[in-house]
Amino acid sequence: MAYDKFNILKTSAYPLSIENVDTDQIIPARFLKATERKGFGDNLFRDWRYNADDSPKVDFPLNDPKYSGKILVGGRNFGSGSSREHAAWAVYDFGFRCVISSFFADIFRGNCLNIGVLPVQVSEEFLQEIFGAIEANPDTEIKVDLQNQTVTLLSSGNSESFEINSYKKENMLNGFDDIDYLQNIKGEIQEFVKTRPF
Amino acid sequence: MSNTLFDKVWDAHVVRKIEGGPDVFFIDRHLIHEVTSPVAFLGLKTRGIQVMEPKRTFATADHNTPTINQHLPVEDPLSANQLRALEENSKEHGILHWGLGHENNGIVHVVGPENGITLPGATIVCGDSHTSTHGAFGAIAFGIGTSEVEMVLSTQCIMQPKPKKMRINIVGKLNKAVTPKDVALYIISQLSTSGATGYFVEYAGDVFEEMSMEGRMTVCNLSIEMGARGGMIAPDEKTFDYIKGRKFTPKGADWDTAMEYWKTLKTDADATFDKEYTFNASDIEPMITYGTNPGMGMGISNQIPQSDTVKDGKATYEKSLSYMGYEQGESMIGKTIDFVFVGSCTNGRIEDFRSFASIVKGRKKADNVTAWLVPGSHKVEAQIKEEGILDILTDAGFALREPGCSACLAMNDDKVPAGKYAVSTSNRNFEGRQGPGSRTLLASPLVAAAAAVTGKVTDPRELMA
Incomplete structure (x- = not known):
């Protein structure tokens, strides 16, 4: 299923300066009961964002009106734990197109790439600089340039390059997904199946 | 050339290598449950494609099922809806389904090994991070997202970059009251929850050789909790004894052929790892x-x-x-x-x-x-x-x-x-x-x-x- 093409994203960002954010926090298991991919953004960070009586927790960044934008900046080891793709769906559905952190858990990173959310890994120093800049001015903009694989903090002009494999990069630039690719080589796969002993 | 256990199994499943990209990686056996599969089936429907190899996928209901009165209708309508979707999708695509009350029903990572779905040298995935459990049998097993569940259903392949290799050795003899769970929690406490991110782990040494299959499953299960995609242990006599005669285990001449292959599934003496840790069993206490x-x-x-x-x-x-x-x-x-x-x-x-x-x-x-x-x-x-x-x-x-x-x-x-x-x-x-x-x-x-x-x-x- 093709998704949005990703080229250059220039936007302000929400800061979430916590380490080891696991996918149970991103979306608790009790909200995984849908049979369609709809509405997960409402429950993004549910238990950090809302009290038990469903009133918003005012000090949580996603509830703070001073923050905005399509980038989520998270602490080190973002997305650990469960493989639930619902976590990536919730991030997307809330309106994010990019997550910046100094380290990502494998499965979450892969899930993001598969649905068109770009995970951008930066150094811990640069991550802290970004957090500092957003704290100083919540309107601070960040520019993520996929073609050139750079992320730039526009307030200081400081920039870092980030890694992405060239196959996934092409996919994201063009809005292609893996199933398109796999469908195209199905004959080759069918030949391979014949060689499998079990 | 010297290879690790992981290399041998991985390389045997690469359909195609993409320059600067992931491998097209073939999946022998696919486990599905009610939570992470409905959207994948919906994707197939939208694209108008069928399940390519329905006999390689196995469905069981486990995540949102009640644990009392399973003979009664499930009260929560959303859970009931997901359970129904699993049953209907399985039926429509010719996938074996073990719903609530079925004698083979249970947690996906318990019923896979019990029924011989899990085999040495196989590749096994499921939309659940604890799929790493099946590595206890010398399989490459790991959790995937729903987009990948859809890939496996439609083409029996996923796109995966090959992870780096780590070996964790535990030598010596475990202390009293120290179980496989304690061994795993000890390793994670030493490496942290991100210490093995980007790696696939092989567990080796006295402690794992002496460990039961159940214990090995517990350890491999927790591999994901240190960030590893999966963990595995070389198959041995214990492994073969466990799987022999189970429902989906090869039988007769197929068993003999498989055994010949399975006996080659060990890391060569001079093979190397990207990272290696060695711990002493005697340092571990109940955790x-x-x-x-x-x-x-x-x-x-x-x-x-x-x-x-x-x-x-x-x-x-x-x-x-x-x-x-x-x-x-x-x-x-x-x-x-x-x-x-x-x-x-x-x-x-x-x-x-x-x-x-x-x-x-x-x-x-x-x-x-x-x-x-x-x-x-x-x-x-x-x-x-x-x-x-x-x-x-x-x-x-x-x-x-x-x-x-x-x-x-x-x-x-x-x-x-x-x-x-x-x-x-x-x-x-x-x-x-x-x-x-x-x-x-x-x-x-x-x-x-x-x-x-x-x-x-x-x-x-x-x-x-």
Whole structure:
């Protein structure tokens, strides 16, 4: 299923300066009961964002009106734990197109790439600089340039390059997904199946 | 050329290598459950494509199933809807489905091995991170997202970059009351929850060679909790004895051919790893966690570390302890608990119930404890009854529930209330994992049993002859 093409994203960002954010926090298991991919953004960070009586927790960044934008900046080891793709769906559905952190858990990173959310890994120093800049001015903009694989903090002009494999990069630039690719080589796969002993 | 076990299995499944990209990676066996598969089937429908190899996919209901009164209709309409979707999608595409009440039903990572779906040298995926469990048999097994579930259904392949290789050796002999769960929690406490991210782990050394298949499954299950995509152990006689004669295990001449191949599945003597750790078995004692990730564990007789000695940032660490209601420097021994949960894909197998029963035998459940004992499958449940374990449990004031994921992840009715403490044999102590506001102490079935009969965190060695 093709998704949005990703080229250059220039936007302000929400800061979430916590380490080891696991996918149970991103979306608790009790909200995984849908049979369609709809509405997960409402429950993004549910238990950090809302009290038990469903009133918003005012000090949580996603509830703070001073923050905005399509980038989520998270602490080190973002997305650990469960493989639930619902976590990536919730991030997307809330309106994010990019997550910046100094380290990502494998499965979450892969899930993001598969649905068109770009995970951008930066150094811990640069991550802290970004957090500092957003704290100083919540309107601070960040520019993520996929073609050139750079992320730039526009307030200081400081920039870092980030890694992405060239196959996934092409996919994201063009809005292609893996199933398109796999469908195209199905004959080759069918030949391979014949060689499998079990 | 010298290869690792992981290389041998991985390389045999690469359909095509993409320059600068992932491998097109073939999947032998695919497990699905009700939570992470419906959107994948919806994707197939939208694209108008069929399941390519329906005989390679196996469905079981486990995550949001109730663990009592399974013969009655499921009350929660959303759960019932997902269970119905699994059944209907399986039927439509010719996939074997073990729904609630079926004799082979149970937690996906318990029923896979029980039925011979899990085999050495195979590649196994499931939309569940604890798929790493199946690595205990020398398979490459890992969790995938729903987009990838759709890829496997439609083409039996996923696109995966080959992970780096890590070997973890544990040498020597384990101390008294130290179980496979303690070994895994110890490793995670040493490496942290991100210490193996980007790697696939092979477990080697005396301790794993001597470990039972159930124990190996517990260890491989927890590989994901240190960030590894999966973990594996070279197959040996124990592995072959376990799988022989099971429902989907090759039979007759196919078995002989498979055995010839399986016996080659070990790391060559001079093969190298990107990273290697060696620990001494004698350094490990019964473990317990005190924080909100599985890396925050320690020997049960130790004190909760001070924030200036931990790897995580101070603020994150203090937030975690504050959630748990614990202080730096405190001992865990003697802490009051409210719930005990024995079960899950980590510790819901027969050996775990034997272990739990060995301590509660002749004792009584503490009055302040609510205990949920949940077998991983109907087969485990039947064995608990056959071996007389149920009688021991009943005499001690415990009841056995019906199989399912239960209180591991708070998707079904088994939820720990806010603020309450649960000693759990499951795999994650994340905030709210067992219910909003719940507080989880991860431990072995022995530590869970000691807590269940004393009502507080207790060193199981004190209750063992």
